[in-house]
Amino acid sequence: MDRKQNLTALLFTGPFLVAYLVIFIYPTIQLVHLSFTDAPLIGAGAWIGFKNYIRLWNDGQMWKSVFNTFYFVLLTVIPTTIIGLALALMVNRLSGWFQSIVLACFFLPYILPVSVVILIWQWVLDTQFGIAQPIISYFTGKPVAVFRDRYWAMPMVAFITIWWTNGFNLLLFIAGLRNISQDYYDAAALDGAGRFKQFVYITLPLIWPVTALVLTIQLILQLKIFDQVYLLTQGGPANATYVMVQYIYKQAFQLNKGGYAATVSLALFALIVILSVMQYQVLRSRGQK
Amino acid sequence: MRGLMTKALATAALLALTMGAQAKETVVWWDFLGGGDGVRMKALLEKFNKENPDIEIQATTLEWGVPFYTKVQTSAAVGEGPDIMTYHLSRLPLGVSTGTLREITPDELKAAGIDAKNFTPANWEAAQVDGKQYAVPFDIHSVVLYYNKDLLKKSGLLGDDGLPKGLDGVENFNAALKKLKADGVEVPLSTHTAAGDSQWRIFYSLLGQQDVPFLKDGKVLDGGDEQKAVDTLKEMASWVADGYTPANVEYPASIALFTSGKAAMHINGVWEVPTFTDLAKNGKLGFEWGAVRIPVLYNHPATWADSHSFAVPNNKGKEISPEKLKAVLTVVDWMNKNSLFWATAGHLPAYLPARDSEEFKTMQPNATYAVLADTAVFDPSSTIAGVASPIYEGMQNYFVPAVNGQLDPEEAVKSLKDELQGLIE
Numbered sequence: 001m002d003r004k005q006n007l008t009a010l011l012f013t014g015p016f017l018v019a020y021l022v023i024f025i026y027p028t029i030q031l032v033h034l035s036f037t038d039a040p041l042i043g044a045g046a047w048i049g050f051k052n053y054i055r056l057w058n059d060g061q062m063w064k065s066v067f068n069t070f071y072f073v074l075l076t077v078i079p080t081t082i083i084g085l086a087l088a089l090m091v092n093r094l095s096g097w098f099q100s101i102v103l104a105c106f107f108l109p110y111i112l113p114v115s116v117v118i119l120i121w122q123w124v125l126d127t128q129f130g131i132a133q134p135i136i137s138y139f140t141g142k143p144v145a146v147f148r149d150r151y152w153a154m155p156m157v158a159f160i161t162i163w164w165t166n167g168f169n170l171l172l173f174i175a176g177l178r179n180i181s182q183d184y185y186d187a188a189a190l191d192g193a194g195r196f197k198q199f200v201y202i203t204l205p206l207i208w209p210v211t212a213l214v215l216t217i218q219l220i221l222q223l224k225i226f227d228q229v230y231l232l233t234q235g236g237p238a239n240a241t242y243v244m245v246q247y248i249y250k251q252a253f254q255l256n257k258g259g260y261a262a263t264v265s266l267a268l269f270a271l272i273v274i275l276s277v278m279q280y281q282v283l284r285s286r287g288q289k
Numbered sequence: 290m291r292g293l294m295t296k297a298l299a300t301a302a303l304l305a306l307t308m309g310a311q312a313k314e315t316v317v318w319w320d321f322l323g324g325g326d327g328v329r330m331k332a333l334l335e336k337f338n339k340e341n342p343d344i345e346i347q348a349t350t351l352e353w354g355v356p357f358y359t360k361v362q363t364s365a366a367v368g369e370g371p372d373i374m375t376y377h378l379s380r381l382p383l384g385v386s387t388g389t390l391r392e393i394t395p396d397e398l399k400a401a402g403i404d405a406k407n408f409t410p411a412n413w414e415a416a417q418v419d420g421k422q423y424a425v426p427f428d429i430h431s432v433v434l435y436y437n438k439d440l441l442k443k444s445g446l447l448g449d450d451g452l453p454k455g456l457d458g459v460e461n462f463n464a465a466l467k468k469l470k471a472d473g474v475e476v477p478l479s480t481h482t483a484a485g486d487s488q489w490r491i492f493y494s495l496l497g498q499q500d501v502p503f504l505k506d507g508k509v510l511d512g513g514d515e516q517k518a519v520d521t522l523k524e525m526a527s528w529v530a531d532g533y534t535p536a537n538v539e540y541p542a543s544i545a546l547f548t549s550g551k552a553a554m555h556i557n558g559v560w561e562v563p564t565f566t567d568l569a570k571n572g573k574l575g576f577e578w579g580a581v582r583i584p585v586l587y588n589h590p591a592t593w594a595d596s597h598s599f600a601v602p603n604n605k606g607k608e609i610s611p612e613k614l615k616a617v618l619t620v621v622d623w624m625n626k627n628s629l630f631w632a633t634a635g636h637l638p639a640y641l642p643a644r645d646s647e648e649f650k651t652m653q654p655n656a657t658y659a660v661l662a663d664t665a666v667f668d669p670s671s672t673i674a675g676v677a678s679p680i681y682e683g684m685q686n687y688f689v690p691a692v693n694g695q696l697d698p699e700e701a702v703k704s705l706k707d708e709l710q711g712l713i714e
Contacts (some may be wrong), residue, residue, distance in 0.1 A: 145537035
């Protein structure tokens with residue numbers, strides 16, 4: 001390549017590169033630096049070496065929050081993917097304006113801000129007058145303050161999250177399903193394959209790339225769970241919903257420990273990178289089989 | 290001729306107006322007073338602005354607790370805080386440790402005419418860290434026992450003086466709750482069982498009645514104190530377990546249980562006095578109410594207490610000018626001198642001339658519970674204590690589930706102790 005071409009390339013990529021370096025790389029380096037200091041929330045701190053990392057390793061509440069984050073991921077990622085696919089298969093069989101309306105209904109929660117979602121569900125699940133309490137009472141015998149209960153809190157936060165965000169997955173799956181040519185199904189039908197066989201041998205393999213994408217997006221998104229927990233339970237009761245970002249918030253904003261909060265953030269960052277790369281590799285190898 | 294005169298007058302008036310506006314010092318004010326007392330504060334602010342044409346207070350009310358203190362801390366750190374703010378004295382050591390508060394020097398206080406001798410020594414010193422003054426006290430507030438006279442009377446728990454009787458001592462108190470329940474009272478005692486801060490106020494009062502220090506020499510609930518804390522927490526949990534106090538009740542719902550006449554007794558801060566006073570005045574309460582000091586369940590009277598105070602944020606890179614500070618301290622002094630009106634919000638004025646006045650001594654129901662000031666126990670003076678502090682968070686996280694029968698009291702106390710001790714070391 002001659003120099004002129006190089007210069008042109010630089011000219012075109014330059015603005016992006018500058019923005020990327022300033023907005024992403026620089027703060028990341030700063031974050032790493034911060035994790036080696038005892039800085040408060042705002043302002044610089046003294047260099048303390050690996051002290052924050054040693055503390056991280058011995059921090060019981062931090063491990064509890066890692067456990068809770070995984071628990072939440074388990075409760076949301078695969079269920080929301082399956083529900084998204086199932087709904088997409090159903091919506092896909094509808095047609096015309098009716099399909100649009102059904103699709104809009106399922107997508108509606110996704111465009112609501114989190115605060116509105118939380119208010120709706122706090123009202124629905126209120127112990128004294130919530131309209132969902134008769135259903136809960138049917139199984140438990142008495143109304144349950146779900147967000148104040150150690151065992152109910154996290155599954156309920158997961159349930160609300162799925163209700164809130166499932167519309168987006170549904171949309172991705174619909175797009176994937178529409179990409180599968182009708183010819184395959186016609187050919188399979190000629191060969192005598194029923195609906196179930198068509199689903200297992202045609203739909204599932206062909207929708208796999210979208211499924212892998214949804215799973216990965218969901219994994220990254222749900223590892224970063226915060227808003228719903230902050231608004232509903234603040235990590236309680238008895239640490240039952242303390243997730244990693246909530247713990248970072250506590251360290252930074254409530255305890256004024258910016259350095260240690262940076263360390264926990266980095267741990268979360270590392271966790272997301274490792275898990276999402278691993279998951280994507282596993283899913284890709286399955287897809288190529 | 291007449292036209293000219295009018296014009297000249299108008300010009301003069303306009304000039305005077307603009308000059309007045311130029312000399313006016315604005316004071317940006319943040320508070321967290323959103324309860325029944327917030328209405329009283331708005332009236333005070335209006336009165337100040339009317340009486341002091343050269344100072345204009347621009348007031349904003351923010352959400353009490355963690356939101357308020359997080360905002361104050363971050364905004365002061367980048368120089369965007371207000372000129373003056375309300376601040377809980379319980380949180381003062383924590384606020385000073387994060388560099389959020391500006392010292393108010395003795396000279397500055399003297400110039401504004403603010404004198405330590407107008408406050409009780411303990412109250413005044415609670416506004417200091419390492420001998421430096423960071424705030425000026427405004428009131429002392431506590432929790433009291435609100436009671437429904439009609440319901441207590443039916444169960445024979447009301448004396449001829451209109452005050453509750455037979456509530457002192459754990460056994461008597463529990464027997465009273467049992468009697469009320471047996472007499473068909475739906476809720477013998479209403480507390481905010483879903484709120485950690487409210488449970489702390491009750492718990493700390495009961496610890497104080499047993500002389501158990503929550504924090505001593507850097508140790509949280511040391512030695513045998515841990516067991517006493519567990520026993521106290523068990524007592525609080527038993528009210529819920531025995532059906533005397535409904536579980537998981539949020540703050541507003543707890544008040545509603547009392548105002549609707551379903552609850553015979555209600556433990557809440559004095560700041561809700563205006564709520565009941567105003568309801569009764571408008572004839573919407575439907576029963577006779579009163580408020581007394583928290584009954585003595587253990588050895589001797591003691592009630593948790595805290596103070597609202599005024600503080601100046603340490604706005605980094607935007608030091609407050611001497612003129613502005615003078616205006617701020619003028620506001621502080623004026624507020625204290627007018628704090629008799631603030632007492633109608635339920636609080637006890639920190640300013641002694643107001644507290645010792647004849648008018649305050651006859652003000653009801655304040656006069657009935659004012660004795661609590663003599664036996665008040667304040668939050669431990671520590672960076673883990675105060676509103677929106679690690680202690681408050683731990684209360685929400687561990688004690689609320691314990692009170693509601695979700696967590697073993699032993700485990701709750703131990704978890705809280707371990708977490709707080711870890712923060713001290």
